[in-house]
Amino acid sequence: MTWRRRLWRLARGCLLVGLAAVGAVWIAVVAVPFPPEVLAPGSVESRRFQDRHGRPLREALSDAEGRGVWRPLAELGPWAGPAFIAIEDRRFEAHAGVDLRGVARAARDNLRAGRVVAGGSTITQQVVQLVLPQPRSLWGKVKEAIWALRLERAVDKAGILEQYVNRAPFGHGTIGLEAAARLYLGRPARSLTLAQTALLVGIPRAPSRNNPFTDLPRARARQREVLAKMRATGAIDDATLAEALAEPIAIQPRDAVFAAPHFTAWALTQDATPGDVRTTLDLDLQHAVEDAIASTLPALRDRAVRHAAVVVLENRTGDVLAWAGSPDFFDADQGQVDMVVGLRQPGSTLKPFVYGLGLEAGFTAASHLPDLPLYFPTGLGDYRPRNYDRTFHGWVRLREALANSYNVPAVWMAHQLDPGVILDRLRGVGFVSLDRPATFYGLGLALGNGEVRLLELANAYRALANGGLASPPRWRLDAEPGAPTRVMPAGVAHLLTDILADPVARAPAFGRYSPLELPFPAAAKTGTSTDFTDNWTVGFTTAVTVAVWVGNFDGRPMEGVSGITGAGRLWHRVMLHAARRHPAGELSHVGLRRATLCLDDVPQAACTRPFEEWFLAGDEAPAVATPPAARLRVTFPGDGDRFGRDADTPAEFAQLRLRAEAPAGVERLVFAVDGVAGEPVGRPFQRWWPLAPGPHTVQVWEAGRPDRPSAVVRFVVDGKAPTGGDGGPAPGR
Numbered sequence: 001m002t003w004r005r006r007l008w009r010l011a012r013g014c015l016l017v018g019l020a021a022v023g024a025v026w027i028a029v030v031a032v033p034f035p036p037e038v039l040a041p042g043s044v045e046s047r048r049f050q051d052r053h054g055r056p057l058r059e060a061l062s063d064a065e066g067r068g069v070w071r072p073l074a075e076l077g078p079w080a081g082p083a084f085i086a087i088e089d090r091r092f093e094a095h096a097g098v099d100l101r102g103v104a105r106a107a108r109d110n111l112r113a114g115r116v117v118a119g120g121s122t123i124t125q126q127v128v129q130l131v132l133p134q135p136r137s138l139w140g141k142v143k144e145a146i147w148a149l150r151l152e153r154a155v156d157k158a159g160i161l162e163q164y165v166n167r168a169p170f171g172h173g174t175i176g177l178e179a180a181a182r183l184y185l186g187r188p189a190r191s192l193t194l195a196q197t198a199l200l201v202g203i204p205r206a207p208s209r210n211n212p213f214t215d216l217p218r219a220r221a222r223q224r225e226v227l228a229k230m231r232a233t234g235a236i237d238d239a240t241l242a243e244a245l246a247e248p249i250a251i252q253p254r255d256a257v258f259a260a261p262h263f264t265a266w267a268l269t270q271d272a273t274p275g276d277v278r279t280t281l282d283l284d285l286q287h288a289v290e291d292a293i294a295s296t297l298p299a300l301r302d303r304a305v306r307h308a309a310v311v312v313l314e315n316r317t318g319d320v321l322a323w324a325g326s327p328d329f330f331d332a333d334q335g336q337v338d339m340v341v342g343l344r345q346p347g348s349t350l351k352p353f354v355y356g357l358g359l360e361a362g363f364t365a366a367s368h369l370p371d372l373p374l375y376f377p378t379g380l381g382d383y384r385p386r387n388y389d390r391t392f393h394g395w396v397r398l399r400e401a402l403a404n405s406y407n408v409p410a411v412w413m414a415h416q417l418d419p420g421v422i423l424d425r426l427r428g429v430g431f432v433s434l435d436r437p438a439t440f441y442g443l444g445l446a447l448g449n450g451e452v453r454l455l456e457l458a459n460a461y462r463a464l465a466n467g468g469l470a471s472p473p474r475w476r477l478d479a480e481p482g483a484p485t486r487v488m489p490a491g492v493a494h495l496l497t498d499i500l501a502d503p504v505a506r507a508p509a510f511g512r513y514s515p516l517e518l519p520f521p522a523a524a525k526t527g528t529s530t531d532f533t534d535n536w537t538v539g540f541t542t543a544v545t546v547a548v549w550v551g552n553f554d555g556r557p558m559e560g561v562s563g564i565t566g567a568g569r570l571w572h573r574v575m576l577h578a579a580r581r582h583p584a585g586e587l588s589h590v591g592l593r594r595a596t597l598c599l600d601d602v603p604q605a606a607c608t609r610p611f612e613e614w615f616l617a618g619d620e621a622p623a624v625a626t627p628p629a630a631r632l633r634v635t636f637p638g639d640g641d642r643f644g645r646d647a648d649t650p651a652e653f654a655q656l657r658l659r660a661e662a663p664a665g666v667e668r669l670v671f672a673v674d675g676v677a678g679e680p681v682g683r684p685f686q687r688w689w690p691l692a693p694g695p696h697t698v699q700v701w702e703a704g705r706p707d708r709p710s711a712v713v714r715f716v717v718d719g720k721a722p723t724g725g726d727g728g729p730a731p732g733r
Contacts (some may be wrong), residue, residue: 007443007547034147034154038131041070045274046179049264051283052319052477056257058264068175069182073162076177076189079197080461081166082235087201087226088164089123090233093157097124097148124162126149130167136573170200172206184212186252196249198226199540212251220249237372254708260286262325262338262688267475278477280319285312288577289322297327298571300550304559305535308341308550311458312578315465317481318473321578326553334553343451344534344549347527348405348460348563352464353425355402358413359492359616365399365499367595369409374444376415383412384442388528389509399613403505405563407447407528414446414502422446428487429460429470448527457538458547462522464500465540467588468493475483491591491616497523498614500539501587515572519653519688520584522575526563533557535566539575541584546574553701576653593617598625630661634698634713641715645691654719660685660710661701668703679708691717 046067049057059067059221073081079498084093091099099122121129121144128147133729141521151160170180180200185312192200202222212219224245231241255307258264264580267279293308312322325338353485359365371393375382387407393400414422420438421447425435434450441450446654455473463470467490471482500504500523501511510516516524516539524539533555538547548567549559558566592614598607637643638725658671668680671687674696680703681687689698695716701709 018272018698019530023151023606032150033522034150035132037152039155041166046175047268047272047274048278049260049267050278050284051259052279052283053283054278055283057259057279057281057283058261063331067179068166068172070166070176071176071178071189073158073165074290076165077192077197078455079192079194080189080201081161083194083197083201083226083230084123084165084168086235087205088126090229092123092161095122095124097152097596098122098145098226099148112134122148122348124151124160127151127160127163127167132547133377168204169207170203170212171488172213175291177201177271183250183254185249193247194227194236195223196250198230198244199223199249202226212249213254216251217348223249244326250287259283260323261329262336262340263320263323263475263642265336266341270475275509280314280317280321280475280477281643282321282322285578285581286322286324289324289574292577293324293327293572294569296573297550299462299569300561302559303554303561305550305552305561305566306556307334307337307339307553308548309342309454310548310570310574311340311454311545312547312574313458313462313473313545314582315462315543316715317542318459318462318471319477319481320473320475321544322464328642337553339549339553340454340704343453344551345450345529345537346448346452346457347529347534348407348410349457349525349536349538350426350448350452351402351405351410351446352462352500352525353429354413354417354422355398355499356488356492356496357425358398359422360489360493361417362531363398364615364619365397365611366615367398368395369398369401370412371396371401371406371408374408374412376411378442385443385447397501399499400508402499403502404509406509411443412438414443416664418584419443419445423722425487426450426460429463430472431456431460448529454536454547454549457536458545461525461538461540461547462545463487464493464497464547465542466493467590479662489591489616491618494588494590494592495614495616497540498589498592499589500525510564515568516564518572518579518584519655519657520579522584523587524568524571526568528562528566531555531557532559532561535561535563537563537567539571540685541575541579541582542587543584544575546571547580548574576650579653589614591617630663632662632666632700632702632708632710633660634700634710635659635661637713637715637717639713643691643715645693645716645717654691655688656691658687658698660687662700662702666702669700670703670706671698671700672709673698693717725730 002230020550046069048059051057073418089099123304125144125148128144128151132145132147138242138683164198166176169175172183174180174183177200178189180203181187184200185192185196199212199219200221202225209215209220227241227244230236231238253470262279289312291312293310295397297305297308309326310322311320313319314321323340325340326335328335371387374390376383385407388405392408393406396406396409421440421444423434423438431452433452433456436450459473466484468488469484470487471484474481501521503517508517520541522539522541525539527536528534534551535551535558536549540546543621548571550567550570594612596610596612599609599611600607610625635654647676660669660671662669662685668682669685673689678687695714697712697714699709699712
């Protein structure tokens with residue numbers, strides 16, 4: 001065999017081996033398809049929470065541990081595609097996923113420079129590395145090339161380019177051009193100029209070095225390189241190049257948004273779907289709540305109170321309007337504890353639901369209940385409940401027992417009803433955290449010995465505000481409000497509301513002008529746990545429900561804190577802020593009727609102490625007293641009264657409710673303050689008057705009869721805030 005034949009046979013053998021290798025690679029490419037699931041946009045999209053008005057709250061990392069916003073290529077502006085192709089892969093449209101000419105050119109440039117100055121990876125290969133990372137080795141590069149060939153068979157060029165533009169790293173945890181445009185320039189990618197696009201396109205090759213935040217001159221140099229490559233590829237002409245080079249670039253300050261942190265952290269546990277999430281939160285009210293916590297807690301430091309939490313719900317929809325789980329989320333000392341969803345004993349805040357069952361069972365607001373030294377046998381011995389003020393008040397009406405939060409009548413009522421019935425009611429209004437059997441709680445359930453969440457408490461009181469209709473809270477604005485379920489008769493809910501809104505009924509325990517009183521109709525209830533670690537105030541207007549907790553996360557007892565001196569002050573401030581955005585209306589008495597009774601056990605004709613009470617419309621008529629004939633007079637304020645402006649009350653809420661009475665047959669009265677008459681009002685005769693410093697007079701007359709006015713009542717507004725009692729030092733209230 002001649003050497004020529006031998007050489008031919010060797011060449012033929014090498015060719016066959018080469019063809020076999022190429023065939024094997026091709027079979028590998030064809031036989032294994034590219035997995036489409038790794039190209040899904042969801043893996044890049046971050047979770048971007050907004051408030052109800054579209055203002056950003058927080059951006060949470062995507063599955064790729066970055067902040068990304070996926071956009072179709074057509075929505076990323078006209079320059080993104082040409083710029084990336086020019087700087088990253090000028091033969092992108094010509095190769096099939098691997099550019100052998102590009103590899104050879106990169107090897108040549110690197111050898112000449114004595115260091116790595118160019119890479120041979122195509123845009124397709126870079127997409128592979130982003131979605132199916134391969135080892136940085138020779139075998140890894142081979143597998144990367146094979147996957148790139150497979151990707152080119154699965155996706156067209158535009159789709160591959162869209163994948164790269166949306167997945168490329170831009171530094172600071174930012175993924176994709178859209179997110180980078182928002183981060184560095186504060187604008188969407190579709191509105192980027194050529195100069196701005198080139199600046200951003202230059203970042204992915206080396207995100208830490210070409211970063212506009214850390215090294216703007218280097219980023220601008222890289223921008224010029226991108227523009228030069230675009231000119232070399234014919235993507236732009238000389239005039240466009242010159243215009244882009246001359247354009248100034250303004251980098252926006254780096255300011256990561258992280259508002260309502262406890263709320264958004266909780267929201268992530270409810271739904272981690274990527275993309276924009278419009279929540280129900282009102283950012284303005286959220287800031288007002290946080291400010292109220294910051295301004296209230298310092299005054300409680302000397303009472304060993306360090307922490308607080310607040311949640312605000314809209315009554316109609318259940319929308320979460322504000323949510324603060326601690327005074328400072330970023331405080332290293334348990335700041336990320338979220339007491340809106342933490343479990344604690346709610347104290348007396350559960351009493352209205354006990355008395356509601358009593359009203360359904362036939363008791364009335366005028367029923368007399370025992371506040372006496374009682375004991376109840378239990379498996380652990382006799383249970384002897386005691387009141388917050390360590391005294392007994394004898395036989396008290398149900399209205400007084402609830403309004404003053406007396407413990408003994410509440411336990412007595414629970415004994416009449418059975419703890420199992422009470423537990424069913426509490427679970428029905430949303431206290432799902434009460435998951436132990438009724439025997440575990442016993443009669444102490446009436447005093448809040450089971451642990452609940454502040455969110456549950458707020459939503460249960462929201463059911464009272466909605467006339468006995470309960471539904472779950474809503475936190476996504478695009479979700480339908482929960483379907484309401486009736487959990488108690490409307491009349492019962494309205495009667496409980498009237499009692500909780502009665503400042504006169506609660507005066508013996510809480511005093512007048514306490515933080516529970518507001519310049520608009522509102523119902524409220526306080527509670528304190530038996531070990532003084534938790535203090536609560538929860539209440540509502542017709543528009544919103546506000547629930548407040550104060551205490552210590554570590555369980556340290558507070559010192560001399562009641563619902564008035566603790567959570568009540570914060571509740572008052574938050575409710576004022578909430579009412580500015582969600583005005584309060586008159587509380588409903590639908591399903592109720594009014595009757596006049598007598599405090600003395602005497603015949604009706606001899607009654608000298610009549611009082612009025614609300615009853616359920618279907619209740620049997622109580623003995624009705626004949627009240628003395630009313631006369632035309634101002635019943636509030638009293639002659640000589642002095643009033644002050646509470647420093648916490650905004651000017652628009654600094655008002656006095658004027659009241660009057662008139663003989664039967666008078667339908668409308670006119671109030672005249674300082675001689676200035678207002679519009680006539682009907683029964684019950686009352687009018688809100690804005691407080692103004694100085695001495696004042698008020699009188700009334702029947703509409704159309706100014707010639708027959710009542711006696712003049714004189715009062716003074718001197719700017720000093722009146723105060724009331726705080727209820728005493730014992731637990732329960």
